[in-house]
Amino acid sequence: MSDTDNINVGIGLSTEKDIGKAVKEAMQQARTTIYKEAIDLALVFSSTEYASPHTTSLISNLIGSAPVIGCSGAAIISNKGIFRSALGLMLLSFPKTVFLNSAHIQNIHSKTALTSGEELGEKLLHGFKGGRRDFGLFFTDGLIEEESNLILGLQEKLGTSFPIIGASASDNLKFEKTYTYYNQDISNDSACGIIWGGKLNFGWGIKHGWKPLGKPRTITKSKSNVVYEIDGLPATKIYEEYFSRNIEGLRKELKRISTFYPIGIYLRDEEEYLLRNIHLIENSGALVFQGNVPEGSEVRLMIGTKESCLNATEQACEQAKNWLPGKNLSFALVFDSISRYLLLGRRAIKEIEIINTELNNIPILGLYTYGEQAPLKATNYQGRAHNHNQTITILGVEG
Amino acid sequence: MFTLIISALFIISVTGLLIILTTKNDKLKTLQLSVNKLKRSLDEMDEQAKLIIRTDIELNKTQEELDKKINGLYALQRLSRAISTTLEENQIFRMIDSSNIDELGFEKTISFLWSERDKRFILTFNIGYSQDEEDLIQASIDLNKDFYLNLIHQKKTLSSNSLADQSFKNKIKSIFRVASFVISPILPKEGRVGFIFLGTENPDMAPSEGDEELVTILANQIGQALENAKLFEKTWKAQQELEKKVEERTQELKHALNEVNIVSKRKSEFISAVSHELRTPLTSIKGYASILLAGKLGELPEEVRLRLDKINKHSDELVNLVNDLLDISRIESGRVTMRLESQNLRAIFTDITDLFFVQFKEKGIELSSKIDDNASDVTADAGQLKRVFINLVSNAAKFVPLKDGKIKVSAYKVGKFIQVDITDNGCGIPEDARERIFEEFYRVENAINDQVKGTGLGLALVKHIIEAHGGRIWVTSKLGVGSTFSFTLPTER
Numbered sequence: 018m019s020d021t022d023n024i025n026v027g028i029g030l031s032t033e034k035d036i037g038k039a040v041k042e043a044m045q046q047a048r049t050t051i052y053k054e055a056i057d058l059a060l061v062f063s064s065t066e067y068a069s070p071h072t073t074s075l076i077s078n079l080i081g082s083a084p085v086i087g088c089s090g091a092a093i094i095s096n097k098g099i100f101r102s103a104l105g106l107m108l109l110s111f112p113k114t115v116f117l118n119s120a121h122i123q124n125i126h127s128k129t130a131l132t133s134g135e136e137l138g139e140k141l142l143h144g145f146k147g148g149r150r151d152f153g154l155f156f157t158d159g160l161i162e163e164e165s166n167l168i169l170g171l172q173e174k175l176g177t178s179f180p181i182i183g184a185s186a187s188d189n190l191k192f193e194k195t196y197t198y199y200n201q202d203i204s205n206d207s208a209c210g211i212i213w214g215g216k217l218n219f220g221w222g223i224k225h226g227w228k229p230l231g232k233p234r235t236i237t238k239s240k241s242n243v244v245y246e247i248d249g250l251p252a253t254k255i256y257e258e259y260f261s262r263n264i265e266g267l268r269k270e271l272k273r274i275s276t277f278y279p280i281g282i283y284l285r286d287e288e289e290y291l292l293r294n295i296h297l298i299e300n301s302g303a304l305v306f307q308g309n310v311p312e313g314s315e316v317r318l319m320i321g322t323k324e325s326c327l328n329a330t331e332q333a334c335e336q337a338k339n340w341l342p343g344k345n346l347s348f349a350l351v352f353d354s355i356s357r358y359l360l361l362g363r364r365a366i367k368e369i370e371i372i373n374t375e376l377n378n379i380p381i382l383g384l385y386t387y388g389e390q391a392p393l394k395a396t397n398y399q400g401r402a403h404n405h406n407q408t409i410t411i412l413g414v415e416g
Numbered sequence: 417m418f419t420l421i422i423s424a425l426f427i428i429s430v431t432g433l434l435i436i437l438t439t440k441n442d443k444l445k446t447l448q449l450s451v452n453k454l455k456r457s458l459d460e461m462d463e464q465a466k467l468i469i470r471t472d473i474e475l476n477k478t479q480e481e482l483d484k485k486i487n488g489l490y491a492l493q494r495l496s497r498a499i500s501t502t503l504e505e506n507q508i509f510r511m512i513d514s515s516n517i518d519e520l521g522f523e524k525t526i527s528f529l530w531s532e533r534d535k536r537f538i539l540t541f542n543i544g545y546s547q548d549e550e551d552l553i554q555a556s557i558d559l560n561k562d563f564y565l566n567l568i569h570q571k572k573t574l575s576s577n578s579l580a581d582q583s584f585k586n587k588i589k590s591i592f593r594v595a596s597f598v599i600s601p602i603l604p605k606e607g608r609v610g611f612i613f614l615g616t617e618n619p620d621m622a623p624s625e626g627d628e629e630l631v632t633i634l635a636n637q638i639g640q641a642l643e644n645a646k647l648f649e650k651t652w653k654a655q656q657e658l659e660k661k662v663e664e665r666t667q668e669l670k671h672a673l674n675e676v677n678i679v680s681k682r683k684s685e686f687i688s689a690v691s692h693e694l695r696t697p698l699t700s701i702k703g704y705a706s707i708l709l710a711g712k713l714g715e716l717p718e719e720v721r722l723r724l725d726k727i728n729k730h731s732d733e734l735v736n737l738v739n740d741l742l743d744i745s746r747i748e749s750g751r752v753t754m755r756l757e758s759q760n761l762r763a764i765f766t767d768i769t770d771l772f773f774v775q776f777k778e779k780g781i782e783l784s785s786k787i788d789d790n791a792s793d794v795t796a797d798a799g800q801l802k803r804v805f806i807n808l809v810s811n812a813a814k815f816v817p818l819k820d821g822k823i824k825v826s827a828y829k830v831g832k833f834i835q836v837d838i839t840d841n842g843c844g845i846p847e848d849a850r851e852r853i854f855e856e857f858y859r860v861e862n863a864i865n866d867q868v869k870g871t872g873l874g875l876a877l878v879k880h881i882i883e884a885h886g887g888r889i890w891v892t893s894k895l896g897v898g899s900t901f902s903f904t905l906p907t908e909r
Contacts, residue, residue: 101514102515191617231461231465259465261466272620273473273477273480318465363487
């Protein structure tokens with residue numbers, strides 16, 4: 018950690034096809050904006066073409082002993098726009114008063130998501146010697162089941178006294194393999210995280226912009242992320258009715274239906290519904306969601322428009338800034354749901370323009386995700402982080 | 417009494433209760449009605465929601481299709497622009513990048529051009545395939561080259577939607593590792609033909625007719641660019657050959673010019689030497705003739721005097737000829753340096769008028785001038801400039817009609833030069849002679865020239881003097897009307 022009081026940040030992004038050249042270019046760009054030699058942390062987001070140990074080992078070798086952490090994304094976000102095929106790198110140097118510890122876990126599938134989350138929490142705590150914990154950042158394979166339980170397990174160990182914000186890795190929309198990066202390793206079926214302590218000032222915003230439609234329904238039978246019955250009927254019935262399609266018809270258009278019309282779980286005292294995308298439709302009529310849907314929940318079918326989506330982006334920026342009134346953010350991370358990219362289509366770039374404007378063009382790096390993790394009510398912190406779909410999550414750090 | 421009171425109270429209570437119950441019941445009924453109304457509203461709202469969602473999903477689909485088309489068109493426009501500005505065959509394919517292909521709705525693309533020499537398709541570029549996959553595809557194309565040659569021959573774009581042969585379609589899907597594809601022939605008028613393949617692994621992205629059209633346009637653009645590259649290569653080669661020939665010819669001309677210069681120098685030296693050698697005996701001849709004519713060696717018979725006069729006159733002519741030749745030779749060889757000084761044209765013209773006054777009076781020739789105020793000063797060698805005027809004015813005087821001759825000298829400013837025109841009303845110069853009259857020893861064939869003797873060196877000498885001043889001379893003329901000799905002189909040194 019550096020003696021100076023400021024956080025120093027450098028961002029690089031390369032679209033070079035050759036990994037060696039891409040790492041070199043991204044590193045050179047990042048180094049031109051970070052004036053400190055010693056690096057404390059490197060965040061790496063890339064499209065799957067760069068998900069190679071060659072990438073992480075080259076970066077590790079170039080920055081010394083600092084941890085390298087990140088994940089794959091369907092597209093990479095920077096101030097300059099959205100890049101479907103790119104390597105994004107953020108180099109960070111913190112003041113002496115900031116402490117951090119990083120850890121990762123693998124083979125989640127062979128355990129349960131809950132115990133894996135707990136394991137990661139334990140590892141993070143074990144190596145953390147900074148005293149009071151202030152903040153956690155977390156990346157996970159975007160295709161693991163029961164992601165909600167993973168974050169639940171993590172907070173079982175870390176507690177809910179400080180916020181955890183995270184992203185679920187994604188791939189090139191094939192939903193085949195997503196990756197997390199940890200030091201020199203890249204892996205599937207894994208998760209990694211960092212916890213910070215000391216004088217780190219930050220704020221975050223999370224919004225989706227989807228609105229409820231139709232009458233409220235009740236989840237009458239579910240287990241974790243599988244919903245068997247809604248209002249006493251097979252769960253698919255609600256979708257069959259609304260879309261006037263049978264199960265096969267729904268399956269054919271699952272990607273579109275899941276993206277544009279998720280279900281929203283009503284949470285008492287929260288401003289927004291907690292959204293859940295459908296991951297699978299089982300023959301029995303059960304719906305498998307990307308995230309837990311507790312039994313007894315009141316749910317609504319949700320609908321989003323481009324306008325409501327872009328308004329939400331603006332609101333998320335406002336929320337992030339409201340945490341630090343009168344202070345200047347030095348950089349921001351953006352975790353943007355791939356569903357928003359699909360919904361916005363040609364107007365997806367508008368989100369980046371809004372973020373650049375709202376955050377005064379501070380350096381940003383981010384990715385499109387298969388899930389976002391953050392406490393829901395950003396303006397009234399409750400501690401518990403939720404697993405979200407369809408949101409844009411913005412983390413701003415002052416320094 | 418007590419019982420009566422109790423009974424009355426009981427009746428009152430029961431009645432009260434009944435009233436309350438009735439009221440409650442009414443309220444319940446009203447509430448039930450409200451609940452039913454709300455439920456009905458919710459159900460109706462739900463039905464409306466269904467309608468909204470069904471409309472919305474169709475709108476989204478249309479929007480997606482539209483977005484895809486617009487993105488495809490933009491990508492095609494970018495690709496076309498990049499490709500059409502490239503004039504090197506290898507570079508054309510390098511212009512096709514994955515982001516543009518992605519926006520056309522595909523992730524993979526591979527292209528081959530037919531080699532007439534090898535009798536096989538040669539890979540030109542690929543996006544999204546590894547070396548192993550590339551080899552596999554090449555092997556498959558080698559095996560099925562007739563299919564692809566036929567595709568080129570038929571000039572037809574095919575896609576996984578339009579290809580009828582199901583088993584071959586599946587084979588292509590398997591070899592190229594895609595769920596759907598479009599193949600379009602590349603058909604340049606010049607150069608190698610071939611085809612471009614675009615495919616996607618995404619089963620939801622089946623190509624539409626619009627996609628086929630876009631890929632056809634792309635293939636046509638590539639064909640056009642290949643054609644341009646070929647033409648450019650041809651033109652470039654032709655230009656190279658031309659440049660080589662020009663260089664060779666320039667060297668030849670330089671060599672020839674060098675030889676001409678040597679010959680010219682020798683000619684000048686020869687003329688100079690000969691003129692010198694001629695002048696010495698001429699001076700003696702003229703001297704002795706003058707002594708004899710002066711009668712210093714005794715009275716001469718009239719016949720002898722007449723002959724001696726002729727010797728004297730011809731000697732003068734020969735001296736003038738030799739002097740002119742010597743002057744031209746000196747100017748050509750650069751041995752004469754022009755003493756450039758500011759001169760007043762009016763003063764020079766006055767001298768010339770004086771010189772010709774008697775002669776022109778006798779012949780009835782009118783010599784006039786019009787010299788503009790801003791054109792009276794020139795930079796010139798006074799002696800040489802006078803020679804120019806004398807030559808041109810006396811030349812004009814030869815050809816103007818007797819008793820009605822008119823010679824006019826005018827001067828005016830043209831840019832950084834003073835232009836002087838000497839106009840006469842003589843017989844004029846034939847068109848074919850106008851260029852040549854400034855050549856040495858050239859004389860226009862006409863009756864006057866046959867009668868009036870001349871060396872044919874006067875105008876050549878004038879041209880040399882004007883050019884040595886940095887000016888130029890030319891003539892305009894109309895037969896039977898007259899001629900104008902114009903020359904320019906710089907105003908500044």
